[in-house]
Amino acid sequence: LQAVFARIDGVVLPGGGDIHPSVYGGDVDHPRVMGVSPSRDTLELWLARAAVAQEKPVLAICRGHQVFNVAMGGTIFEDLSDQMDGAIKHDYWGDWPRNHLPHEIKIAENSRLAEIIGSPITKV
Structure with a gap:
C-alpha cells in the first residue's frame, strides 16, 4: 500500500456507513450505528493519517469527514439526532433516492x- 500511496497526488475519503464505534471509544451497542466495515475503517484511517504526514490534499465527503476527524484523534457522535439537541437529520438509509x-x-x-x-x- 505504501508504494501505491507514494504515487498518488491526494486522497478522497468518500461517504458511506458508520465508523465502528470501537475505533473512537464510542458506544458499540448504539442501535443507530449502521453499515460498519472494520476493514474499510482501517484502510481509510491509514490513508487519512498518511496524507497528513506526507502533506497530500484530502477531499472528505460525509463519512470521510468523520474518518478524518477520528484519524486526527477526534471523537464523533454515534447519532447526532439522539445525542445533540436541534441536530438535523443526517442518516437517510432505506427508501431515500x-x-x-x-x-x-x-x-x-x-x-x-x-x-x-x-x-x-x-x-x-
Missing part, C-alpha cells in the same frame, strides 16, 4: 471550492 440532498453546507467564501461551485452555500 441516492440523489437526495438533505441539508445545506457552508463553504469558506474565498475558497477554491466556493469558486468552483459558484457559491459559498450548497446542498449535500
